[in-house]
Amino acid sequence: MVTQFNSVIFSIMLSSFCFLDGKLNDQAPEAKKGILKTMFSYIRFEYGTEQVSADNEQYIRAIAQEMGFGHLNFKIFRMNDWGISKFGYANACVVNLYLYKYLFISEGWFNELPDQEKRFVIGHELAHLGKSHHAKIMLASVGLAIGQEVCLGGHFAALGRYYDQGQWGKYCVGTIGTLGALCIFDFLLIAMLIRRHEREADYISATLLNNVQGGIASFEHMKEEELQDDKDKPTTILQLIADKLKGYFATHPSHDERLSLIQQYGQQQEQLITAPKCFPYAETS
Numbered sequence: 001m002v003t004q005f006n007s008v009i010f011s012i013m014l015s016s017f018c019f020l021d022g023k024l025n026d027q028a029p030e031a032k033k034g035i036l037k038t039m040f041s042y043i044r045f046e047y048g049t050e051q052v053s054a055d056n057e058q059y060i061r062a063i064a065q066e067m068g069f070g071h072l073n074f075k076i077f078r079m080n081d082w083g084i085s086k087f088g089y090a091n092a093c094v095v096n097l098y099l100y101k102y103l104f105i106s107e108g109w110f111n112e113l114p115d116q117e118k119r120f121v122i123g124h125e126l127a128h129l130g131k132s133h134h135a136k137i138m139l140a141s142v143g144l145a146i147g148q149e150v151c152l153g154g155h156f157a158a159l160g161r162y163y164d165q166g167q168w169g170k171y172c173v174g175t176i177g178t179l180g181a182l183c184i185f186d187f188l189l190i191a192m193l194i195r196r197h198e199r200e201a202d203y204i205s206a207t208l209l210n211n212v213q214g215g216i217a218s219f220e221h222m223k224e225e226e227l228q229d230d231k232d233k234p235t236t237i238l239q240l241i242a243d244k245l246k247g248y249f250a251t252h253p254s255h256d257e258r259l260s261l262i263q264q265y266g267q268q269q270e271q272l273i274t275a276p277k278c279f280p281y282a283e284t285s
Contacts, residue, residue, distance in 0.1 A: 004235065013137070020210060022098050028049065032106045046082060046083065047077070047079055047082070047083040047093070047095070047102075047104045048077040048078050048080040048083055048104050049077060049080070050077060051076070051077065051078065052076050052077065052078050052105060052107055055105070056105070056107065056110065056111075057076055057183070059122075060076055060103070060119070060122050060126075063119060063122045063123060063126065064126055065209070066209065067123060067126055067127075067130070067204075067208045067209065067229055068130075068208070069117050069126050069129065069130040071157045072099060072126075072129055072130060074094075074101035074102060074103055074129055074133050075101070075102050075103070076084075076102075076104075076105070077092065077102060077103070077104050078104075078105065078106075078107045079092075079093075079104045079105060079106045079107070082226050083104060083106075084106055087106075088106075088161045089106055089108070089109050090106065090109045090222075090225065091105075091106050091109070092104065092105040092106065092110065092121055092122070093125065094125045094128045094129050094134075095134065096128065096129050096132060096133065096134040096135060103125055103126075103129070103170045114217065116149060116211060116213055116214035116217055117214050117217050117218045117221070118214075119205075119211050119214050120205050120206070120209070120211050120214035120215045120217075120218050121218060122204060122205075123204065123205030123206075123208065123209045123211065124201045124204075124205040125204055126205075127200065127201035127204035127208075128197065128201050130204070131197070131200065131201070131204070133194075133197040133200075133201070134156075136193070136197070137190060137193060137194060137197075140189075140190060140193055141186070141190060144189065146189075148186075152178070155178065156178075158174075159171060159174045159175055159178070162174065187249065188248060188249065191248070191249055191250060191251050194252070195250065195251065195252065198251075198252050198253055198258070199253060199258070202215060202258055202261065202262060203261075203265070206262060206265060206266075208264075212262060212265060212266035213266070215258075215262040216259065216262050216263060216266065219255050219258050219259035219262060220259065222255045223255040223256065223259060226255055252275075273282070
């Protein structure tokens with residue numbers, strides 16, 4: 001009963017969020033139709049529906065062919081104002097939901113990049129598509145949910161008895177505490193998996209495109225921008241604690257870590273040695 005009850009509540013919350021987000025978001029009025037269509041269309045309407053320029057389309061398709069991902073059936077869109085406000089001006093992202101594959105780029109920022117950095121950024125995003133990272137994350141999430149349902153069946157049954165007996169205090173405390181602990185645990189594991197995928201995408205982009213220098217330049221620029229942003233942040237105890245913990249909850253490795261890994265690979269590549277062990281996907285000779 002508890003599991004069914006919580007599933008209903010979650011479904012209502014998710015549907016409400018999608019509906020309200022579409023109704024209240026005047027930056028992307030097309031999103032109002034998203035809840036009436038599929039979730040896939042909703043995501044595309046949120047982040048952008050305009051095609052990129054013909055030159056950028058041809059440029060990206062050529063890189064996909066060079067990487068061996070030319071067979072992928074994906075669409076390329078210009079990120080809209082809402083997407084840029086959420087992810088930042090300097091950004092590109094992919095959505096890979098089985099048959100629905102989209103690449104979104106902040107085209108103004110993309111056009112300003114040097115060629116090496118353009119190639120690295122696009123190679124990184126195409127690696128996510130080519131390796132089906134989003135699908136793997138979904139499967140991992142489903143596996144976690146099933147595993148927790150099996151392992152915690154007795155605990156949920158006990159909470160269900162509190163519900164049936166009208167002991168609302170124990171039921172609410174137990175349910176909120178359990179769901180809170182599971183959410184934190186799940187997020188930590190999924191975030192760890194996503195960080196691994198980000199390292200893999202960096203490695204694939206650098207190797208398949210033979211573009212280590214493009215990766216180094218990209219992360220050096222990102223690091224400079226991050227340092228500039230950090231200057232504007234107030235230094236408080238809470239901020240210091242948050243900075244210490246963000247590495248565990250972050251969905252991307254730090255720019256310092258990614259820059260270090262790319263530099264290590266570049267040095268070893270020059271010496272004709274296999275990629276470092278910190279790249280879990282490096283091929284050995």
